[in-house]
Amino acid sequence: MVKHTGRPGYLQIADDLRAQIRGGALAPGSPLPSTAQLAEQYDVSLSSVKTAVGVLRTEGLVVGQQGKGVYVRDAAEAPADLAGEVAELRSAVQELSVRLARLEERVTSTGHPA
Amino acid sequence: MVKHTGRPGYLQIADDLRAQIRGGALAPGSPLPSTAQLAEQYDVSLSSVKTAVGVLRTEGLVVGQQGKGVYVRDAAEAPADLAGEVAELRSAVQELSVRLARLEERVTSTGHPA
DNA sequence: TGAGCCAACTAGGTTAACTATGTTGGCTAG
DNA sequence: CTAGCCAACATAGTTAACCTAGTTGGCTCA
CATH class of the missing domain: 1.10.10.10 (Winged helix-like DNA-binding domain superfamily/Winged helix DNA-binding domain)
Known part of the structure; x- marks a missing residue:
């Protein structure tokens, strides 16, 4: 071919x-x-x-x-406009931060199993 | 390394x-x-x-x-590859999501109070 | 019936081997 | 001195072999 x-x-x-x-x-x-x-x-x-x-x-x-x-990839999730993509990434990072903070809180307060 | x-x-x-x-x-x-x-x-x-x-x-x-x-490559001949940078960030965020999810899974399932 | 296991298929990562081809520098023969 | 060869090293492309890991569907057994 x-x-x-x-x-x-x-x-x-x-x-x-x-x-x-x-x-x-x-x-x-x-x-x-x-x-x-x-x-x-x-x-x-x-x-x-x-x-x-x-x-x-x-x-x-x-x-x-x-x-x-x-x-x-969906055209929607692959926007030609980079600004939109950046905004999307920013919110994703924000969400990851929140989840990570929650996890850290939980682990440090209760101790965690080895 | x-x-x-x-x-x-x-x-x-x-x-x-x-x-x-x-x-x-x-x-x-x-x-x-x-x-x-x-x-x-x-x-x-x-x-x-x-x-x-x-x-x-x-x-x-x-x-x-x-x-x-x-x-x-010269910056001039490499016209604004912001798209590449964004692609990289996207994959990094994706990978962090996965790792975080795995961690959350482990912490919540290894038997300690919520 | 239902739960669980298992085989088959999927993408992804890593390494190895071999080939092709281009560059460079040194050495040798004339 | 110079021309040519040649060895060493470079990227590039292709294939093969293993391994990991996620998904799915079917089959078996309690």
Whole structure:
């Protein structure tokens, strides 16, 4: 499936999947084929598919869920506008802080088992 | 060198290098240590270093020149990769969430009063 | 029936081995 | 002195093998 142009196979696969996502063939929230299926489809090793998916993951186009699959990120959760993303992260950090404080409170007041 | 938190080693290395770049310890145009050196420095395999460098390459922070080395991209030619930074924060928050949830689970279940 | 175990499948991380290819510096032969 | 070769080192790509860990569905046994 991958052509022997100069472009590495794993980038060709990443390109292809990216195009399918941008083009809507892979809708937000939908899963990519499993890595095993992709490996067969493109006729490359599992390792190369993992590398390709890793690129998309780094780009934030896709999120992996261990045990389930790799899902196309929702446009809503991947806002083009960075300010919104930052606001989202800020609230997430806020929430984590609260939970951590609660946990610290509990552990220091009651002692905790070794 | 890499700590055994939940965060994968190759991401810790990528984080560290990214911080050095952002902090100016690795100036634009200057080369990173060779992959062999990094492998020794962080006490991981060559493969993990390659993965880490691959992340930075995907983020556009760094460019590799075959036969020579990996160079920090000029800030000018690396147009505002706030998106990359945000992506990084997102994954960090995600990872913290998981760790916190695990901790909460452990503390509440290991038998001591709420 | 229902609870629990277990097998099969999923992604993810790490390492190793091998190949290709580019760069550089030193050495040698003419 | 110079041209060419060659060894050493660099990134890059590909594959394979293990291991961890989460999910799911079916099967068994009480």
